[in-house]
Amino acid sequence: MFRKVLVANRGEIAVRVMRACRELGIATVAVYSDVDRTSLHVRYADEACPIGPAPSIESYLNIDRLLGAAKRSGAEAIHPGYGFLAENPAFARACRETGIVFIGPPVEAMELMGSKTASRQAVTAAGLPVVPGTDRNLEAFEEVARVAKEIGYPVMLKASAGGGGKGLRLVQAPEGLESAYRTARAEAQNAFGDPSVYIEKYLERPRHVEIQILGDHQGNLIYLGERECSLQRRHQKVMEESPSPLVDDALRRRMGETAVRIGKLAGYANAGTVEFLIDRKRDFYFLEMNTRLQVEHPVTELVVGIDLVKEQLRIAAGEPLRWRQEDVEMRGAAIECRIYAEDPANDFFPCPGLIRRLQAPRGPGIRSDSGVYEGWTVPLEYDPLLAKLVVWGSDRTEAIARLRRALAEYEVFGIQTTIPFFRRVVEHPEFLAGEIDTSFIDRALAEGILCGDKASPEEERVALLATALDAARDRPAGSFPVPRESMWKAAGRDALLNRWPRRT
Amino acid sequence: MFRKVLVANRGEIAVRVMRACRELGIATVAVYSDVDRTSLHVRYADEACPIGPAPSIESYLNIDRLLGAAKRSGAEAIHPGYGFLAENPAFARACRETGIVFIGPPVEAMELMGSKTASRQAVTAAGLPVVPGTDRNLEAFEEVARVAKEIGYPVMLKASAGGGGKGLRLVQAPEGLESAYRTARAEAQNAFGDPSVYIEKYLERPRHVEIQILGDHQGNLIYLGERECSLQRRHQKVMEESPSPLVDDALRRRMGETAVRIGKLAGYANAGTVEFLIDRKRDFYFLEMNTRLQVEHPVTELVVGIDLVKEQLRIAAGEPLRWRQEDVEMRGAAIECRIYAEDPANDFFPCPGLIRRLQAPRGPGIRSDSGVYEGWTVPLEYDPLLAKLVVWGSDRTEAIARLRRALAEYEVFGIQTTIPFFRRVVEHPEFLAGEIDTSFIDRALAEGILCGDKASPEEERVALLATALDAARDRPAGSFPVPRESMWKAAGRDALLNRWPRRT
């Protein structure tokens, strides 16, 4: 096993990876940009190495600086987390050439499966079901129009180099195609430096279900059940669960075996995720593969009882898989909420700033993966994911009950977060029934049905009383404590003069 | 199901019970003594009812006040937690007579199994193995001497009404018997108002292993695996795990079936624990039964995936068990550490006071059940249990690795706790090998081998640097922040005058 690992990331995922390292007795090296000196991952690590200014391109995306930090610190391997360079074959290749182990799949598998069009080609060639569309980039509009007509509207235009909802356009009818084509290309060029787009059939209210796979360098490859990721806001996952309410044992086995076949044809090793769409007839189609650890990996960990990050480290160190397919058993249900620094009352605007108070939920069935702490200022330069709340229950009903309880306990003050939004989602009948699809959240938001319930008059009374108590202090509103003179003395003097109903 | 439940307890167990209630949609009523107004259980509850001054006898042990609070608040049931009135048949009976459901076993089962001697009689009569000794109170010293000779030294004298290590005397040889008899009776009289003692064979280095049972009022009774509770300090459990490293499937089944038989003969319902001693030949003997939820119940919850408190509530509400014996499966391993406000560097003296900083561990496999919060002052009137740290791993090795990691993350400042003590225990080779018995901790403490490792010179340097940084502030040592003048300015002036090695 490695003695020292550098984590080329920040935030909750860097801390999560370091926790796995610490449990395996591996020393950890954090890297940090100038604005991240006090970030939790820097505090948590055994060693810390500055790698440049705030903009990612000069720090977390700078391959030379990361490799330099690894060499200086003597790290034998690099864990990329997710995002940043996690799916960048040039980085994986540079690691290999420097003699540092990249904790992820072989470069070739990453290259093949990282390309949306190449992976579609490979999967189609293997005779496996793929969401209908093209498996190559389309350059001329005429070709786009022809293909769209062939597969039938509605269609989705997608950036070939894409991800995160950028360069994505839904087209309902031929009239909208040309302008969507132009804006998607422009957006893709802006976001990824590559205007290529391809086209896919848009499935009506599809479910987004993905299979976690895990393979070693000895050729063993297993699947670890599925994750339901249909709860998305603007094509970005916000809440995930395992198992999927839609998937039964038979469908799970078929999807799992398909995912393993896809992994095998790519020569895949380490942890990866095969994403599928499932249509109304419960037919599933390959969508794309993520050649890294996912944000939502904890829900799988909770139901299968396997620590995916530790397995990644073991696999990268050359150890064979410790689990055979028949050893993998799912128990209970797990749900994750992504706690973002965004204001749900204000169209999910990002909300960096000082976390003045932070109380994460506790007790049975709660897992809290966090990259922040009370008193820390969330910088505005990076992704707004603060923490992940993950719950486990013996079935979906218990998991939801626990999630409600946990969301009620969760206190973050100083900045706005998506916690209030999740409190509404977990009350929604369609969510409770498991009838979720990728358009559910956007529809519910548009219809205003996630806007929250009314406070009671008793709660309003308490709000007024608390304000008065707070106003009795000689200090700025809502500020941290400073030495104060007692306003109570003045209030006491007042009391002597005022008539007040006597207590009976 | 109940609409409202009163929790007749305080601290972590009151909060834990309320969490279960909240997940089931049941409103909760807290009770509190004068010094507990700001306790976490009062803050957590939906309703809160003062029940008297600090001494337990006038508050948490006062049956009339508790029932009064239940009636005033309209609670339909009372959960007693553990300790206080949890095993008091008079309380259970008074609840029944007031028309309030006592969440626990029937009064008759509690009476039978709550008496150490009566339960020994009943279990012996059923032909089940009991730790050799008397099954009735011994009044005359002559009788004690005769029985001791019969069963053979060493013997243990125990208070019949006992618990918590009081009225307990180990006697190695006949010479020590008379003085031990006198002091045990005196201590029992002092502690329980009843001088009765009985006698038991003292097993050499026994393992303390207990079986969790769960029964409904329809006559169904199951066992939920075992807990290893051999890690004790002065006969008090400090660390528990499940499964026991000693117990294999065959032994588990035999002990489990024995526990169920004992439960059946007592007409037991709700959650209970049957305690056994296991000797060097792996033979097991009935020790006693605890007719309530145990402190260490979370380790069972983590391995079997069943929420015991919720099941208690369902059973008390008349619902049949939702699990058959064959549904119960153990997965992985769980370990609990009891975090006490005691100073391990000072002979475990209790250490109440202000919790100035509190950071509980997070991340995968960690469960934190706590009754305290940062900024709260631990009162000196009650039990020093602050919180329980519970970890789960896919096997014992992973659970221990996680526990080490969690203990390293755990920060409690302002008061001393047992956290540093546990950090040593989890490094001890005998613990790692699972070779623990009830005398392990006391032996290890006596031998000074749990005293901690040496700090490195680098850590000492950091301690000195941090002290200097702290001293640079214009405020009392280690105090919370107050507005300060910058000492850095003065330091800056100094710097201009001082020679300092130039950075090269």
Place this chain on the structure above:
Amino acid sequence: MRLTLTVRRGSENREHHLELRPPRGATEKGGLARYTLDSESGEIDWAEVAPGVYSIIVEGRSYEAQVVASSPTPAPGDASRVVTVGTHDFQVTVHDPRRRRGGVRAAGVDGPQDIVAPMPGKIVKVLVSPHQQVAAGAGLLVIEAMKMQNELHATRPGRVEAVYVEEGSGVEAGARLIRLG
């Protein structure tokens, strides 16, 4: 202590009169207090359990209220707070009768409106110019933070009276960006 308070929930403003009287010997961290809220009287048992966090027991019910300034950088004399009770937020403004200068009236006024930055960030694009007439919902400018671009919209029709920022400049949360007449 007598206060006039305005509570806003959504677009609704309600004014309340509150008198709070702790018994002699009350501490600064908690105790009993009698209150009269509008026409109703009662008693609370309160404790400040953390800075700005109040545990309040009233009529046997246990509540927790967290009080924070309504802006991360409150202007001097801004007595507006966001109070969270359970899972609900209330915006409450305090009008000390001794200092009152028609404060309540201001809340309802329909004069010029300042569009402020909802977060710290960088101005990516200004979509309007001074004197321009805009419809409700029209895009005003684009601000970037945390790797996302966000368009600010007019909540009502109006005329752009001033643009306070330039493209490419950084702004703090609460900074004035545009004035709509």
Place this chain on the structure above:
Amino acid sequence: MRLTLTVRRGSENREHHLELRPPRGATEKGGLARYTLDSESGEIDWAEVAPGVYSIIVEGRSYEAQVVASSPTPAPGDASRVVTVGTHDFQVTVHDPRRRRGGVRAAGVDGPQDIVAPMPGKIVKVLVSPHQQVAAGAGLLVIEAMKMQNELHATRPGRVEAVYVEEGSGVEAGARLIRLG
């Protein structure tokens, strides 16, 4: 800033000289600083991440140190702190050279010894009387807290010079109980 520090680990006392020099423009919350500890020099990158909690990076290693007063109720002028680095505790006393009055010497002195209460509690039993000679390890008194009775023992032989408390009285942590000559 130049300081003389005494660090105690177990029964061992060690004295150190430390000079710390932040660059001009350093803030109060963190930055770089050069140090000379005894004969060795170096640079640290430090940040106060919570009250009394310092993140310190030195030679590429990331440490966290928590500094608290060594007594919950420090006497005025008591400059002794308990510093926790990782899982290790250090007791460090600061001697400001400008105020120094032979402070270091006091640490080694073997004069009369005050037995203080290790915790708040109630005195259940006083086991010795003034003028009594006691052996090392002898029980002095029994104090009760958190439902447990705890006996305090003499750490060395001596003569009881004074008993400051009575049976049944309550005491705070750090309160003087008995003086051993």
